[in-house]
Amino acid sequence: MPGTNLTREEAQERARLLTVDAYEIDLDLSGAQEGGTYRSVTTVRFDSAEAGAESFIDLVAPAVHEVVLNGEPLDASTAFRDSRIALPGLLRGPNELKVVAECSYTNTGEGLHRFVDPVDEQVYLYTQFEVPDARRVFASFEQPDLKATFRFTVTAPAGWTVISNSPTPEPHDNVWSFAPTPRISTYITALIAGPYHAVHSSYEKDGQSVPLGIYCRPSLAEYLDADEIFAVTRQGFDWFQEKFDYAYPFAKYDQLFVPEFNAGAMENAGAVTIRDQYVFRSKVTDASYEVRAETILHELAHMWFGDLVTMEWWNDLWLNESFATYTSIACQADAVGSKWPHSWTTFANSMKTWAYRQDQLPSTHPIMADITDLDDVLVNFDGITYAKGASVLKQLVAYVGTDAFFEGVQAYFKAHAFGNTRLSDLLGALEKTSGRDLRTWSKAWLETAGINILRPEVETDANGHVTSFTVLQEAPALPAGAKGEPTLRPHRIAIGCYDLDADGKLVRTDRIELDVDGERTAVPFPKGTARPAVILLNDDDLSYAKVRLDEESLRVVTEHLGDFAESLPRALCWASAWDMTRDGELATRDYLSLVLSGIGKESDIGVVQSLHRQVKLALDLYAAPQTREGALNQWTDATLAHLRAAEPGSDHQLAWARAFAATARNPQQLDLLQSLLNGSEAVEGLAVDTELRWTFVERLAAAGLLDEEEIAAEYERDRTAAGERHAAAARAAQPSEEAKAEAWASVVESDKLPNSLQEAVITGFVQTDQRELLAPYAGKYFAAVKEVWETRSHEMAQQIAVGLYPALQVSRETLDATDAWLASAEPSAALRRLMSESRAGVERALKAQAADAAAATA
Numbered sequence: 001m002p003g004t005n006l007t008r009e010e011a012q013e014r015a016r017l018l019t020v021d022a023y024e025i026d027l028d029l030s031g032a033q034e035g036g037t038y039r040s041v042t043t044v045r046f047d048s049a050e051a052g053a054e055s056f057i058d059l060v061a062p063a064v065h066e067v068v069l070n071g072e073p074l075d076a077s078t079a080f081r082d083s084r085i086a087l088p089g090l091l092r093g094p095n096e097l098k099v100v101a102e103c104s105y106t107n108t109g110e111g112l113h114r115f116v117d118p119v120d121e122q123v124y125l126y127t128q129f130e131v132p133d134a135r136r137v138f139a140s141f142e143q144p145d146l147k148a149t150f151r152f153t154v155t156a157p158a159g160w161t162v163i164s165n166s167p168t169p170e171p172h173d174n175v176w177s178f179a180p181t182p183r184i185s186t187y188i189t190a191l192i193a194g195p196y197h198a199v200h201s202s203y204e205k206d207g208q209s210v211p212l213g214i215y216c217r218p219s220l221a222e223y224l225d226a227d228e229i230f231a232v233t234r235q236g237f238d239w240f241q242e243k244f245d246y247a248y249p250f251a252k253y254d255q256l257f258v259p260e261f262n263a264g265a266m267e268n269a270g271a272v273t274i275r276d277q278y279v280f281r282s283k284v285t286d287a288s289y290e291v292r293a294e295t296i297l298h299e300l301a302h303m304w305f306g307d308l309v310t311m312e313w314w315n316d317l318w319l320n321e322s323f324a325t326y327t328s329i330a331c332q333a334d335a336v337g338s339k340w341p342h343s344w345t346t347f348a349n350s351m352k353t354w355a356y357r358q359d360q361l362p363s364t365h366p367i368m369a370d371i372t373d374l375d376d377v378l379v380n381f382d383g384i385t386y387a388k389g390a391s392v393l394k395q396l397v398a399y400v401g402t403d404a405f406f407e408g409v410q411a412y413f414k415a416h417a418f419g420n421t422r423l424s425d426l427l428g429a430l431e432k433t434s435g436r437d438l439r440t441w442s443k444a445w446l447e448t449a450g451i452n453i454l455r456p457e458v459e460t461d462a463n464g465h466v467t468s469f470t471v472l473q474e475a476p477a478l479p480a481g482a483k484g485e486p487t488l489r490p491h492r493i494a495i496g497c498y499d500l501d502a503d504g505k506l507v508r509t510d511r512i513e514l515d516v517d518g519e520r521t522a523v524p525f526p527k528g529t530a531r532p533a534v535i536l537l538n539d540d541d542l543s544y545a546k547v548r549l550d551e552e553s554l555r556v557v558t559e560h561l562g563d564f565a566e567s568l569p570r571a572l573c574w575a576s577a578w579d580m581t582r583d584g585e586l587a588t589r590d591y592l593s594l595v596l597s598g599i600g601k602e603s604d605i606g607v608v609q610s611l612h613r614q615v616k617l618a619l620d621l622y623a624a625p626q627t628r629e630g631a632l633n634q635w636t637d638a639t640l641a642h643l644r645a646a647e648p649g650s651d652h653q654l655a656w657a658r659a660f661a662a663t664a665r666n667p668q669q670l671d672l673l674q675s676l677l678n679g680s681e682a683v684e685g686l687a688v689d690t691e692l693r694w695t696f697v698e699r700l701a702a703a704g705l706l707d708e709e710e711i712a713a714e715y716e717r718d719r720t721a722a723g724e725r726h727a728a729a730a731r732a733a734q735p736s737e738e739a740k741a742e743a744w745a746s747v748v749e750s751d752k753l754p755n756s757l758q759e760a761v762i763t764g765f766v767q768t769d770q771r772e773l774l775a776p777y778a779g780k781y782f783a784a785v786k787e788v789w790e791t792r793s794h795e796m797a798q799q800i801a802v803g804l805y806p807a808l809q810v811s812r813e814t815l816d817a818t819d820a821w822l823a824s825a826e827p828s829a830a831l832r833r834l835m836s837e838s839r840a841g842v843e844r845a846l847k848a849q850a851a852d853a854a855a856a857t858a
Contacts, residue, residue: 004060004083006132007373008313011143017053018141020046020148021094022180025138028155029193030174032105032123035114037062040103042139043096044148051092056084058135058142059101060111066100085139099139107754108793109262111136112191115754117259119219119720124194126258126273128266131314132374134186142186145312145420149180150189163192163215165269167252181269182250183418185310190268192256199226203237208247210237213254219720220257220279229255232293236300239335240327245410249308249417255296259721260756262795263381264295267302267324274299281722282691285651287606290332290340297328304413312420314377318367319423321381322389325351326397329390342567346606348541349571351387353610356546356579358383359451361840362481363833367392368423368446378794379830391544392445398492398542399441400434408433441490448487450478452545454516454537456495456553466531469523471495471516473545481836491516495523496539496569497532505565506534506556513542536569547576558594562601571607578614581622584847587855588623591615592631596638605651612639612659620768621810621841622848627856636663640672648685657686661695665769670703690718694726702733702767725760732764735773740765744777747800748784755795762803771808778806778814782821789831801831805838810845818842 026041040061048055064080067073070091079086085099105114105125111133115124127137134140141148154162154176162168162176165184169177181189196215203210212233214226233255241247250270261275278292301324311320329351332343340346358364363382367389371377397405408430416425423446427438453474459467471493475486497510509532512523534553538545549557557573564570577594580586586594595615602608615635623631639660646653664673675681676688677696688696697714700706706714708731715727732743743765747758766774781804789797806814818839822832 004132005373005375006058006142008315008371011145011313014055014141014143015145017049017055017090018046018146019049020044020141020146022149022151023138023140024151024153026153027137027191029125030155030157032114032125032193033157035105035123037102037104038112040099040101040138042099042101044099044139044141045094045096046141046148047093048090048095049092050090053090055087055090057087057097057099057139058083058132059085059099059139060133060136061101061103063102064099065102066098068098070095070097083135097139101139103137106136106793107260108796109260109755110793110795113258113260115259115721117217117219117721118724119217120195122195124196124217124259126192126256126261127190127268128262128273129189129268130187130266131377132187134189137191140186144185144187144310144314147183147185147310147418147420149183151180152176152178152189152191154178154191154193156193159195160193161196161198161215163190163196163213163254163256163271165190165250165271167211184269184307188267188269188307188310190266190271190273192258192271192273196256197221197224199224201226201230203234203248203253205238205241210248211252213252214257215254216257216276216279217259220276220281223279223281224257225280228289229296232296233300235335235337236297236328236331239331240301240304243327243406243409244304244413246304246308246413246417248303250303253300253303255299260754262755265299267299267306269303269307272299277722282689283654283687284691285605285609285655287346287609287651290343290346290606293340294328294332294343294346297331298324301327301331308418309413309416310420312422314371314374314380315368316421316423317371317377317380318369318385318389319426321386322367322393325386325390326393342604344541345567345571345604347390348568349575349604349607349610352391352541352544353575353578354383355387355391355544356383356451356575357582359388359449360479362479362836364449364479364482364484366447366449366484375828375830379798379833388544394541395445395492395543396430396438396441399490400430400436400438404434404436405430444487444489448489449482449484450475450486452487452489452491453548454491454493454545455548456535456537456550458531458535458550458552460531464531465528466525467527469525469535471521471523471537473516473519473521479840488518491538491543491545493537493543493545494539496534496536498534498536498564498569499532500556500560500563501565504560504563506560506563506569507565508539508569511539516543536572538572539569541568541572546579547572548580549573549576559597561594562598567604567607570602571604574607574611581614581618582844582848584844584851586851588618588848588852589627589631589855591618592635596634600642605655608652609655612655612662616659616662618848620808621845622852624849624853624856627852632663632665636660636665636669639663640669643683643686648683649687650685653683653686654692657683657692658695661692661699664699665703670700670705673700674705691722694718694723694730698726698730698733698764701730702735702764702770704735706730706734708734721756725756728757729760729764732761733767735767735770737773740773740777744780748780748788748804751792751796755799758796759799759803762799766803766808768808774806775809777804778809778817781806782817785821785835786825786827786831789828797831798834801834802838805835807838807841807845810842810849812846814842815839815846 024043028039064076067076135142165181166178197218199214201212257276265274305323306320332340412429455472457470495512498506533556537547581591643656711730
């Protein structure tokens with residue numbers, strides 16, 4: 001269809017016809033302080049393979065003033081339609097196009113985002129172009145395989161700094177003229193402008209010198225730990241350049257912490273943008289630093305995989321993101337001097353949990369998804385694209401061997417530098433270096449959907465010696481509505497054998513690595529060997545599969561989960577228990593008991609915080625309604641006990657304080673929150689700093705204990721962009737019909753809020769202990785969501801479609817209402833997908849609640 005979409009077939013035809021040489025882009029941002037629109041002039045030189053051919057260039061703009069093709073003016077009023085400018089009568093060989101347009105600043109985090117800092121009232125700009133939003137700033141052939149060079153010239157207000165992909169020049173009369181970039185794709189070009197604070201350094205090694213820059217708003221400068229960020233960056237440079245055997249391919253490397261960013265970060269070539277919540281204003285746990293480091297390394301990996309060598313079309317988006325995810329975590333795990341050698345534990349506990357959840361939704365799809373148009377890819381930044389893909393790459397590395405894998409990657413970069421590729425190009429390189437035929441592997445792992453389950457089948461004699469050991473593989477039916485067939489896959493796994501030592505620790509006494517294929521795989525286990533206390537399939541987390549424990553192992557793990565000497569097997573068992581809870585195989589009450597018995601021994605703070613989130617989710621959605629309040633009270637009592645017992649000033653103390661605040665409910669608990677907030681009571685070592693104050697404020701507001709005046713007073717203490725978001729969430733969290741109506745109207749009935757405030761209001765609006773108050777909004781949601789989808793930008797519409805779906809109304813009525821809407825509303829494919837995913841969450845919660853109710857009456 002015409003409009004803002006672009007189909008794969010259109011992109012293929014345009015790539016067949018055109019070769020793009022260079023862009024010259026002139027932007028006048030001198031009026032940015034006032035907002036509105038800005039002048040954009042694009043000159044692009046390209047070749048056509050055919051004389052007289054027709055094509056088009058992409059542009060999203062309120063007005064086009066001038067279109068000149070090969071020196072001939074075109075009628076802009078007829079040439080510009082539905083985000084496209086028609087290009088008729090192309091010359092065979094070189095062509096030149098000039099487009100003069102009026103483009104808009106945005107407040108949605110797409111295109112050229114404009115933000116006013118309430119601290120200094122200055123404007124800060126940045127671009128976000130992935131997937132198709134360079135066309136919001138300049139006329140462009142908006143597809144990844146039409147690479148070109150880009151030369152930006154920017155007129156900016158006096159006193160500003162302008163940063164782009166090329167090194168920052170000295171301005172002349174407030175005009176910044178950048179050198180042309182190497183050949184890159186449109187979506188990784190970038191422009192960041194404003195009175196940003198900067199810290200500069202360099203990466204120096206063996207005669208190589210790469211300028212490094214870190215930027216943030218001046219109001220965050222006091223919190224910017226630049227030395228720590230530079231240290232992680234240098235670690236990445238060392239590791240990636242060694243593993244890839246290819247020098248960093250751009251002239252400099254800037255990292256810019258920008259406001260109101262929708263994603264975690266974006267891999268613009270040489271000018272990475274990162275959400276500025278990663279500049280920590282208050283104490284955070286080490287888990288937050290680990291996540292930030294992974295984000296930094298993920299984007300740095302993209303400089304090679306994604307920017308230097310780019311996918312031809314978005315079918316291979318998964319490879320782009322999965323490679324960056326896999327290598328960033330591998331870098332954290334084994335780089336010299338790494339602070340996070342247990343990063344694979346974090347991956348198993350968080351990223352793979354995301355993947356398993358995504359892979360059991362009706363929207364599950366092969367890792368190599370069939371992306372037919374831009375609408376498809378916009379909803380495909382999911383747990384399969386990132387986490388399952390990275391898990392499968394880890395499996396591939398185990399399958400071909402680490403050395404062969406990186407040798408293939410090195411050949412791939414050298415062969416395709418500054419070009420475009422398909423998956424087959426990488427697999428071909430890996431086949432050469434490993435000697436493995438990867439076609440069968442690719443078909444099983446990349447071209448099929450769904451997840452496998454691995455179970456141990458262990459038989460012993462009267463003396464407890466193992467007589468047979470088999471790994472059983474299942475391929476469960478795909479969720480209703482999902483495309484494809486269940487598939488058994490080849491798995492390279494390790495099997496860990498664990499026994500209790502004299503200190504009561506579960507330690508690994510043996511490890512068996514083998515290929516599992518088909519329904520049954522015999523394990524070579526020496527006859528006469530005593531059965532281990534715990535047999536853990538997929539130890540070391542080499543493969544991607546749901547793992548179950550045999551009866552004896554489950555009994556020992558239930559009693560001793562916190563006693564594993566190493567963090568990774570603990571994380572794998574925690575993940576298995578959580579997955580069983582989601583599947584209704586383990587009652588929520590039993591999951592709570594398991595966590596309460598083991599979490600006090602869990603040393604990994606990331607795992608502890610993940611368990612906090614999972615318990616809260618299980619109690620809110622998976623607990624039987626008749627037992628929920630009792631379970632929540634039991635959990636809240638435990639959070640307070642752990643808070644009081646935690647080492648003063650420790651990460652665990654902070655994590656337990658947040659967990660307590662998230663669920664505090666009775667008058668005594670809420671009184672404690674108020675006392676901690678006003679300083680009349682203290683917990684030794686717990687600093688109630690800015691962010692923790694807001695955590696308390698938002699919970700107290702949701703409990704009806706803070707009014708508008710008190711929220712406003714809290715905002716006066718923290719009159720910043722972050723404070724504005726927190727205050728908006730607190731107002732929306734209040735348990736009154738008036739507060740809910742106002743919040744709903746500000747998001748659904750108006751489009752004035754910027755992306756970050758819209759997100760904050762939605763977060764505050766949806767309170768798990770306000771189900772009755774929120775119930776009337778289910779009908780309002782179904783009445784409004786299609787119009788919202790059709791009239792808002794993608795990011796804003798998706799926030800509303802997902803965030804305001806009545807997920808707390810866990811009932812058959814919600815399923816029926818969703819089904820009726822899906823049958824009658826004729827939604828786009830992207831909106832249909834999001835709605836079916838939300839419906840699946842309610843269906844799963846109903847199943848889990850039934851299992852919990854059955855356990856309660858057993």
